[in-house]
Every structure is written in C-alpha cells, then in structure tokens.
Amino acid sequence: MTDDAALLAAYASHREQVHALARAIHADPETAFQEQRAHDRCADLLEGAGFTLERGVADLPTAFRATLGTGSLVASLCVEYDALPDIGHGCGHNLIAGASLGAALALAEQLADLDVTLQVIGTPAEEHGAGKQLLLDRGVFDGVHLSLMSHPTPHTGTYDVLGSTSQAVGRWRATFTGRGAHAAANPADGINANDAAVIAQVAAGLLRQRIRDGQRLALVPQQSGVTNIVPETAVIDLECRALTMPEFEELRRQLLACFEGAALATGTTLEITSSEPVYEPLLQDEVLGAAWNAAMRRRGRPLNGSLGIMAASTDMGNVSRRVPSLHPFVGITGAGGALHTREFAAHADSAEGYGLMDDAAIAMAGVIRDVAATPLSRTALLARAQQLTVGP
Structure with a gap:
C-alpha cells in the first residue's frame, strides 16, 4: 500500500456524503452568523461518524467543535461555510467545508496509532465578522497545537505555500x-x-x-x-x-x-x-507547509511556483498568530475570474472544484498524519505552539 492508501480508502467510504454536503451548502447559501443549516449539516455528518459534538460553542449559534481521539497532539481542522450576499459561494466556502470534513473522516481511524486528538471547528462569519477571532477570544482554540484549512482560488495550478501570506x-x-x-x-x-x-x-x-x-x-x-x-x-x-x-x-x-x-x-x-475585529496577516507554518507541498505532489499536483502575497484577507491569519497553522491557496483547474464573483461561485460547484476538494482533503489528512508520526516535526510543532499565545 502507498503512504496515502489507507487515507484514500477511508475517504472513499465517505466521499459521497462529503460531496452531497458540499453541494447542499453551495445550493443553500447563508451569510455571516446566519449559517444554521450549514452548521447542522456539518455537525450531523461528524456526529454520525462518531465525533463528540459541541454545537453553538462560544455563544455563537452557528459555531461548533467536534472532537475525536484522546492523543497528546491536538490538531484542528477549520470549517468555513458562510456565503456572500447576492453572490453566494463566490469564495468557495462549500469546498473549504467539504475538504476539512473529508480530511477528518479520512484520518479518523488512524488517530489512536498517531497519538492525536482531532478537533473539527466550525467557524462562522469569515467574510465579515471575524468568527475565528471570536472563537479565539472565547477559548475554543485553547490547547490546540496545529490548525489547518485549505482555500480554493481561480489561479489555476498548485503553489508553494511557504512564503505566502494575506493582508x-x-x-x-x-x-x-x-x-x-x-x-x-x-x-x-x-x-x-x-x-x-x-x-x-x-x-x-x-x-x-x-x-x-x-x-x-x-x-x-x-x-x-x-x-x-x-x-x-x-x-x-x-x-x-x-x-x-x-x-x-x-x-x-x-x-x-x-x-x-x-x-x-x-x-x-x-x-x-x-464594525468587526481586525484580520491579521497569515503566518504559514514551515513544518506544516513542507508536509502539505509533499502531500499535494503525491496527489499529482506538482508545484508551479509561489503565489506569494494574496490580495485578500482571512481571519485564519488571527489563528496563525496563536497556533501553528496552514492556509494554502490552491487553484481550481480551468477556473477564471476572481474570488467573490458569480463566475467563481460557478467554479466552486464544478467537477474540477470537487476534484480539488478531494485532493485537499487527502492532503490535509496526510499533513496531520505525517507531522504526528515524525518525531522531529512533532517536536518542532509542539515547541512552536508553546511560543504562541492563544487569545486576543
């Protein structure tokens, strides 16, 4: 079996559910702090897979935390699901949700062997409202050693995540x-x-x-x-x-x-x-970034240079300054236009978009598995996590 064979097999058993959820979120857009149906769809899927669910965490009705495992390394996957007014999912949050949920389901059976506790955190209001900063302020990320999510873009290709940032x-x-x-x-x-x-x-x-x-x-x-x-x-x-x-x-x-x-x-x-908390620039963790680049190559998506600075902002930047984090931008094959447009909303509901979601799910699961199983990477992440302070 190849390194990713077990992850691929586990994901395959849930792939139909993940795709159905991502399509449903796309077809039923909900804006910041109003994402009740998306929240329920994600939470129900994880609960059905054996995760322990906390719904409406941090006094945010559309936030959740799902936990599986009892290992000493605590890894989180962030789920976004808010849409843009009048445009819908022009930022591809349906794919972000599907990729993080898929990664969690692919990794679930390996947690005990990896000494990992996995948390899947539903984070409302990324577009406006800085939901992740509110979750940070209210302790939801306390004790987390690493955090991941992935973001689709119209920039066709796969880019070296190391050195990239946001505004x-x-x-x-x-x-x-x-x-x-x-x-x-x-x-x-x-x-x-x-x-x-x-x-x-x-x-x-x-x-x-x-x-x-x-x-x-x-x-x-x-x-x-x-x-x-x-x-x-x-x-x-x-x-x-x-x-x-x-x-x-x-x-x-x-x-x-x-x-x-x-x-x-x-x-x-x-x-x-x-009108909302400040969004801080991204700090991409080097250990997680190197593991992500290797995982994407294994998915048949070779790197084609650095995307560098994204002319965009994300509240994942706030998380990255308190927890070692990764927020790669990955292009949908053949996509055009720009984020936050109806054109990109259509790409987020395309076969190519869902293919990227599949690869991102396996890659994120592979990142957590690889850093957890590699003593040097695990030690480096734990040391980095100690240097950062979770909170405002």
Missing part, C-alpha cells in the same frame, strides 16, 4: 452629524453632513497615490435622503488593508485623518466605530 484588514463605520434644514427655504441654517462624506472620499482618493504596494482602501457610502432636505447625517463604511501590522496601523491613521479633516472642514461631528 491585514480593518473595517469601520463613520457617521457624520450636521444639522438639517430646508434645501430651498433656509439652506444656510443647515450643516450638510453629506458634504463631509464627499470631502472624506476625495481625501481618501488623494491618499491612494502615496500608499504602498500591497495596501488597499475601500469606502462605500450608506447615506440616503431627499433633495429638499439638507442631510443631517451621512454614513460611510470603510476598510483598509496592508501586508504587515505596522503598515496597517499607519494606513489606518492616515485614512481616519481624512475623515477627521472632513468633519473639521464642514463643522460636523464625527463618530467612527469598528
């Missing part, structure tokens, strides 16, 4: 408050909050010419009103992204200064509130 991102809501007035009878008595919103957007647009490569700004006005009333309030949702936390903090300062200047210029008041 930090923070999101806020800015509210300008002025004074309402009749737009014809007494406009001079008003303070137009929308003027402040316009100035803030212009200032942020001018800021773009001097931000660094790999940094991003996005502003989306939310204000509404009618033409015969000077707007009393105006709201803008905003975000910024950068490759390192120091760069992110500086960019945030510069962006918020655009809003503070707009309020000063117009005589409005300004309130800025954080």
